[in-house]
Amino acid sequence: METAIILVFVLGYLAITLEHNLKIDKLIPALVMMAICWALISLGLDSFPNWFDSANHDLLAGFGDFNHYEKLHLMEETLLHHLGKTAEILVFLLGAMTIVEIIDYFDGFATIKSFVKTKKKTKILWIFSILAFILSAIIDNLTATIVLISILQKIVKDRDIRIWYAGLIIIAANAGGAWSPIGDVTTTMLWIGKKVSTDHLVGYLFVPSLLCMIVPSLIASFLPVFKGELDIEESDDDKPKSKFSATMLYLGLGAIVFVPIFKMVTHLPPYVGMMLSLGVVAVFAEIYSSSKFSMTELDGESDAHAHHSPVHHSLSKIELPSILFFLGILMAVAALESLGILFGFAESLQETMPMLGTEIHVGEGVSDLVVLLLGVGSAVIDNVPLVAASLGMFHEPMDNELWHFIAYSAGTGGSMLIIGSAAGVVAMGMEKIDFFWYLKKISWLALVGFLVGAAAFMVTRTLF
Numbered sequence: 001m002e003t004a005i006i007l008v009f010v011l012g013y014l015a016i017t018l019e020h021n022l023k024i025d026k027l028i029p030a031l032v033m034m035a036i037c038w039a040l041i042s043l044g045l046d047s048f049p050n051w052f053d054s055a056n057h058d059l060l061a062g063f064g065d066f067n068h069y070e071k072l073h074l075m076e077e078t079l080l081h082h083l084g085k086t087a088e089i090l091v092f093l094l095g096a097m098t099i100v101e102i103i104d105y106f107d108g109f110a111t112i113k114s115f116v117k118t119k120k121k122t123k124i125l126w127i128f129s130i131l132a133f134i135l136s137a138i139i140d141n142l143t144a145t146i147v148l149i150s151i152l153q154k155i156v157k158d159r160d161i162r163i164w165y166a167g168l169i170i171i172a173a174n175a176g177g178a179w180s181p182i183g184d185v186t187t188t189m190l191w192i193g194k195k196v197s198t199d200h201l202v203g204y205l206f207v208p209s210l211l212c213m214i215v216p217s218l219i220a221s222f223l224p225v226f227k228g229e230l231d232i233e234e235s236d237d238d239k240p241k242s243k244f245s246a247t248m249l250y251l252g253l254g255a256i257v258f259v260p261i262f263k264m265v266t267h268l269p270p271y272v273g274m275m276l277s278l279g280v281v282a283v284f285a286e287i288y289s290s291s292k293f294s295m296t297e298l299d300g301e302s303d304a305h306a307h308h309s310p311v312h313h314s315l316s317k318i319e320l321p322s323i324l325f326f327l328g329i330l331m332a333v334a335a336l337e338s339l340g341i342l343f344g345f346a347e348s349l350q351e352t353m354p355m356l357g358t359e360i361h362v363g364e365g366v367s368d369l370v371v372l373l374l375g376v377g378s379a380v381i382d383n384v385p386l387v388a389a390s391l392g393m394f395h396e397p398m399d400n401e402l403w404h405f406i407a408y409s410a411g412t413g414g415s416m417l418i419i420g421s422a423a424g425v426v427a428m429g430m431e432k433i434d435f436f437w438y439l440k441k442i443s444w445l446a447l448v449g450f451l452v453g454a455a456a457f458m459v460t461r462t463l464f
Contacts (some may be wrong), residue, residue: 030328375413
């Protein structure tokens with residue numbers, strides 16, 4: 001039965017990886033894989049020799065001697081445990097997504113365009129790289145990429161030049177998301193899973209992530225495509241369509257940044273702080289929406305959103321497919337963890353994988369090469385299941401350098417291919433960027449940044 005469960009997981013994983021070829025949304029195989037894996041566990045419960053105790057991070061002693069009803073009760077408890085941990089992540093993401101949509105409702109991101117006051121291509125490159133690095137740490141790398149490419153489309157009219165900027169935005173956004181507990185889904189998973197703390201995450205990864213952004217941008221600034229100036233025309237359509245846009249932008253970003261502070265002070269799970277932040281932002285959104293303003297500007301009296309709540313509007317626009325995908329993949333990985341399959345795989349991996357150094361390596365018996373390969377793997381397949389699997393495979397204590405290196409590798413490694421990260425996929429869709437164009441023009445820049453950042457991590461981790 002274990003073989004059948006592994007086969008279902010592998011086939012589901014392949015379907016997720018080949019999403020663009022199969023033209024099937026990845027949430028579908030994720031949900032099907034999750035349901036079938038747990039169904040097979042339930043049907044073959046009496047045949048399994050091991051059961052993994054998630055609370056104590058070890059195999060449960062004497063599982064084989066349990067009777068059927070004891071095993072059934074244990075399975076239900078384990079399923080509920082994993083559902084609770086997954087729900088913490090999903091509720092957190094729902095809150096963050098809603099705040100971002102409320103900011104967008106008030107056209108808050110249009111305020112960012114005012115930061116671009118130059119026509120020099122290299123300066124614009126650095127402005128967008130720095131904005132991507134900072135914004136992705138606050139509103140996550142996917143949303144930051146959408147916002148900045150939308151602004152880029154209004155500034156850079158030549159698509160051949162614009163896709164170069166988009167490529168560097170992907171690298172900077174993924175780098176920015178890696179050092180923040182709210183900047184990337186994988187880092188959020190590690191943070192909520194109590195594998196990393198905010199202060200240690202920033203301490204370990206800020207410099208490596210910064211170098212991962214700076215080095216590719218610095219190299220790119222010497223390329224011919226970024227020489228000279230752009231022809232930028234100021235348009236009234238580019239101005240914010242609400243007088244509260246700047247207020248809601250700073251309020252929303254501040255509310256999201258407040259969440260890690262709330263967790264450190266109260267020691268409550270992050271989703272509690274996110275719900276408080278959402279509530280505060282929603283109050284101001286309701287107050288400001290009572291003032292008439294136009295989001296369409298079809299005429300002087302138009303008022304597109306005056307007749308319904310901005311919170312309801314924002315909730316209707318969040319990406320539920322992404323939420324369901326995370327539910328499916330996290331619960332499917334939990335099925336493998338519960339049977340001790342990931343535990344056994346991790347032990348064999350640590351025994352067979354050679355060390356890169358005799359003295360410095362992450363974790364106890366986990367080589368740097370393993371984590372670097374995880375980063376390369378995240379460029380080919382989705383980094384969410386990779387990190388979810390690592391949570392079940394490795395059991396080092398909180399803030400062990402292993403978890404921070406995993407956060408860096410999984411977060412930034414996806415930049416090496418355009419399909420390797422959510423930021424890359426959305427940029428590919430928005431700008432119709434060709435896979436092989438990115439591979440030829442941008443991938444080597446991402447690889448250089450990834451390796452420089454990894455080398456910096458190997459040096460700076462000795463300081464902690």
